[in-house]
Amino acid sequence: MLVTIHQPNFLPWPGFFHKWMIADAMILLDTVQYEKNEWQNRNRIKTAQGVQWVTVPVQYRYPQKINAVTVADRRWPRKLCGSIEQAYARAPYLKTYWPELRDILNEPYGLLRDLNVALIRAVGGFLSCQSPLSIASDLHVDNPDPTRRLLELCAAVDADAYLSGQEGRGYLEAEAFARSGVTLYFQQVKAAKYTQLHGDFASHLSVLDLLFNLGPEANEVVGNMGDKGI
Numbered sequence: 001m002l003v004t005i006h007q008p009n010f011l012p013w014p015g016f017f018h019k020w021m022i023a024d025a026m027i028l029l030d031t032v033q034y035e036k037n038e039w040q041n042r043n044r045i046k047t048a049q050g051v052q053w054v055t056v057p058v059q060y061r062y063p064q065k066i067n068a069v070t071v072a073d074r075r076w077p078r079k080l081c082g083s084i085e086q087a088y089a090r091a092p093y094l095k096t097y098w099p100e101l102r103d104i105l106n107e108p109y110g111l112l113r114d115l116n117v118a119l120i121r122a123v124g125g126f127l128s129c130q131s132p133l134s135i136a137s138d139l140h141v142d143n144p145d146p147t148r149r150l151l152e153l154c155a156a157v158d159a160d161a162y163l164s165g166q167e168g169r170g171y172l173e174a175e176a177f178a179r180s181g182v183t184l185y186f187q188q189v190k191a192a193k194y195t196q197l198h199g200d201f202a203s204h205l206s207v208l209d210l211l212f213n214l215g216p217e218a219n220e221v222v223g224n225m226g227d228k229g230i
Contacts, residue, residue, distance in 0.1 A: 002185070002228065003159035005029050005136070005150060007066060008116040009039040010056060011123070011206040014218075015189045018225040020129045023163050027153050028120070030067040030113045031136045034060055040069075041112055043206040047087040048198050051205070054080050058112050067137050069112045077106045084208065090197055093215035097126055101208075123207055127219050147173040151180050163187055163228050188229035192221045 004023040006016060008030055020026045034040060042055040057072035081102055088094045100122055109115040113135075121133065136142075139156040143149040150172070154162050161183040164172060169186060177184040191203045196213055210218045 001025060001157070001159045002161040002163055003027060003154055003157055004163040004187075005153055006165070007032065007035075007040060008113055008120060008135075009043070010041050010112075010116050011043045011054075011119055011208055012039065013043070013204050014192060014207050014210050014222050015187075015204075015225060016120075017124060017127050017129060017207060018189055018222050019163060019165070019187055020124060020131060020133070021127065021223055022228055023131055025132045025134070025157050025159065026129075027134050027136055027139070027157065028113075028117060029136045029153075031065055031142045031149075033063050034066050034069045036060060036062075040066060040116070043208075044202075044204070045084060045087050045206055046196060046198050046202050046209055047083075050198075051202050052083065052087070054083055054206075056080070056112060056115065067111065067113050070110055071112055071115065074108060081105055088197070088208070088212045091212035094212045096215055097208075097211050123211070126211060127207075127222055146171055147176050151176065151182060154180075154182050161185060185228040187226060189226035192225050194221060 001024045003025045004019045005027045006019060006029060008028040041058050042053050044051050045054055057076050059070045059072050104118045104122060136153060139153060141152045141156055143152050150162060163185045165187050174184055193201055194214055214221060
């Protein structure tokens with residue numbers, strides 16, 4: 001079984017869902033340190049004025065882990081939702097997907113992790129990601145060593161193969177995977193180019209952009225973004 005593991009980012013880019021789509025199982029890694037000003041509480045959309053960040057404000061104190069970071073207050077959804085609605089008002093599939101996502105964004109989640117997981121599950125449903133999705137903290141794996149942590153998570157779900165992002169080449173111990181009998185793959189992915197609103201194409205946006213512009217075709221686009229590689 002091939003498992004992939006990724007931090008629960010906020011409305012991730014399509015490549016995140018490509019990993020889920022081509023794996024037999026996905027684990028959301030919420031037991032590592034929260035990364036300030038990264039992708040865990042924000043992402044990018046495309047507006048008439050160009051690419052813009054949308055952000056969920058959080059309460060965070062170093063070195064908190066992702067599963068301990070809380071949402072700062074309940075005033076932010078109105079502004080964030082308004083920005084998305086204004087940017088994609090003319091998108092052909094906004095009304096298809098947005099009501100469910102808007103409802104999730106307006107739910108009073110206390111933990112950022114829970115908000116992100118709910119959004120990821122919803123988008124995965126839109127894209128027909130059928131592999132089981134689990135949470136690292138539910139598997140009671142919390143090894144501080146990056147390679148050992150991943151191997152323990154693989155063991156927890158009986159996986160004999162692991163799909164890493166390309167950045168894993170810089171820190172994963174390939175020999176440790178080999179000794180454990182876990183085949184190591186590195187995702188080969190290329191950002192898809194598709195018809196967007198607001199002028200020239202912008203890459204690596206939140207999956208919202210792809211969904212709102214392409215609708216049902218987004219499933220095929222994500223599936224064709226790459227392969228599991230070696």
